[in-house]
Amino acid sequence: MSEIQSGDSSVRDEIAIVAGPRGWGDTRESWLARVPRRVKSELRTKTETLTFRLVKALWYGEITDPDHWAARDIRRAAELIEARKEASAMADRFQQIAGGMRDANSNLYSEEIDRLEHIARIISGLDRS
Known part of the structure; x- marks a missing residue:
């Protein structure tokens, strides 16, 4: 058993x-x-x-x-x-964080927003660079 x-x-x-x-x-x-x-x-x-x-x-x-x-x-x-499910959830979370930063102050956080969105695209398989 x-x-x-x-x-x-x-x-x-x-x-x-x-x-x-x-x-x-x-x-x-x-x-x-x-x-x-x-x-x-x-x-x-x-x-x-x-x-x-x-x-x-x-x-x-x-x-x-x-x-x-x-x-x-x-x-x-x-x-x-x-x-893949975990990666998708992580990419979604990064997109949410980037959206919150954009709402707070897109000028101040523009580089971080770009990085988070780029990482989210890589994780979700949309961007291979």
Whole structure:
């Protein structure tokens, strides 16, 4: 019960992050079927293809190894999704701070406002410079 249960719960949480919110018309199978499409397969060989069946086996605890390659791929995808959410929230916060500085005194804080807006664009992926 120790490591397997905690690993199982963790894998299920990561699958839920990758699958995204369940819509009113989604069955559990259609929801789980999103996961293989959303997980990048750049580092896998042809014999290691993430399939719906593998995701389902992880979800229902048929695969209990938390270090299984499919669990690791899903974990990486979930971490990337969470990092993007955090970056987006940070970019939004920087935009709010810049807006407050602009309202307070745009002449005095013009350089800082420009920097914050530039950083927010970089973080949100709109500006690569």
